[in-house]
Amino acid sequence: MANIIISPSRYVQGQGELKNLSGYVSKMGKSMLILISEGGNKRIGPMVEESFQGTGIAVTFDVFGGECCETEINRLREVVAKNKCDCVIGVGGGKILDTAKAVAYYEKTPVVICPTIASTDAPCSAISVIYTDDGVFERYLFLPQNPNLVVVDSSIIAAAPARLLVAGMGDALATYFEARATKASRSDTCAGGKVTSAAMALARLCYDTLMSEGVKAKIAMEAGVCTEAVEKIIEANTYLSGIGFESGGLAGAHAIHNGLTCIKECHHLYHGEKVAFGTLTQLVLENAPEDEIEEVVSFCIEVGLPVTFAQMGIKKVDKSKLMEAATLACGEGDTLRNMPLEVSPEKVCAAMIAADAIGRYFME
Structure with a gap:
């Protein structure tokens, strides 16, 4: 291939x-x-x-x-x-x-x-x-x-609400981690082939841009101005993430987002807000290093992306509904198969619960 x-x-x-x-x-x-x-x-x-x-x-x-x-x-x-x-x-x-x-x-x-x-x-x-x-x-x-x-x-x-730019950052946040997972598993990407070095470089640039410019861009948007930081985040959300996810691959974060669409309490969330929680869940699922998880959670908290069930509107956790979401995420044809490890609804559900606990821990 x-x-x-x-x-x-x-x-x-x-x-x-x-x-x-x-x-x-x-x-x-x-x-x-x-x-x-x-x-x-x-x-x-x-x-x-x-x-x-x-x-x-x-x-x-x-x-x-x-x-x-x-x-x-x-x-x-x-x-x-x-x-x-x-x-x-x-x-x-x-x-x-x-x-x-x-x-x-x-x-x-x-x-x-x-x-x-x-x-x-x-x-x-x-x-x-x-x-x-x-x-x-x-x-x-x-x-x-x-x-x-x-x-x-x-x-x-x-001129749009800052929350929309932040939601785009949530979508873009998954790009590097999903491309990394797809490359590690040698899975095919949405482009119909294997991950290129160029796609990985763009995916990494997307992540680095979020970390360096994201907070500044949010503050500028809230002040109603278009600064260089805003321009860079627009490019990261739109172009770098677009090329990065498509030619780099989708994996756990977006599949978990798709699973969350079956939970009524999450319907008010933007796509990228659910993807951000899916990214945290993916990192838990693959047992990513602690400092990496901390950087992602801290970024989400600082810009206002959800890291807990409560922030997503799930006030009372119903494990049967979480299992339904996890089962949908693991469905045939979705992208959890691109993870470089064995996945199951039970493992995904456990990772979601752990991600919520991590989010609560860092918010204390």
Whole structure:
């Protein structure tokens, strides 16, 4: 099996770049579907629409239904067909972006990704995470190529709540540890091959950037400004984590996140907040060195990522529900199989309980 690394065809990041969107997509067609949330349409829809004025490119705005599920994907495929759209543009958060990628794949059009928050590493990937209509993880849709273009307007991302950037740090936090586990087990990555040295270097850079810039970026975001630290964390959350997880591999952290989707009390959490707890659980599962666990827990506490059940909304621990989550995490087709050790629902459940205890210990 070959070593493989994949990435979007072009990545653009900078303040005010969404105003230049039409120039970037002009060669992709003359009719665009723009998938956006209702709130996003009110905030930045006029800016996007203005970008296309006088270009001769027709734009169809459609409000996202709220879940990246088969029902929504099929609805939007009909919109693309009806309006004869040449390209799908996703503007918003992770589920909008994943839906745009899936629709473009099925309709055989280019896809342009414009994240308005840096809360996940979805923008650069050739993966869509498909959920049920009720928001429970269902499957990964592996796409034949990465997005044609990713446009990241850092001024828009910096105007979002700081919690969203922090959630992105939680998602990015898993990147290095999952890539390390995948490499150690010699498992295949989402790119369809073995881990490259380049992917490992990007994954490690992602982790190091979080440790050096994360707290500064959070403070700047809370103050309402876009500093160099914010720019670096946006890149870490979006590009470094995106390339790092996809070509480096997924392992325990994301599988445990998927398991947690079956616990109702966790539904209010962002993806990266659950992944952060999944990362801590993975480190416990593989019996990582104490100083490594301490660094991860301390970082999470400092930026505001959950390290205990209580912080995730689980006030009363029901072991049967934890076992249900652990069993889902160990399900066939999920990524716990990429861990370099034998896993079982019982071991995962025990690791989750221990991770919670460690989190409580360091918070005292």
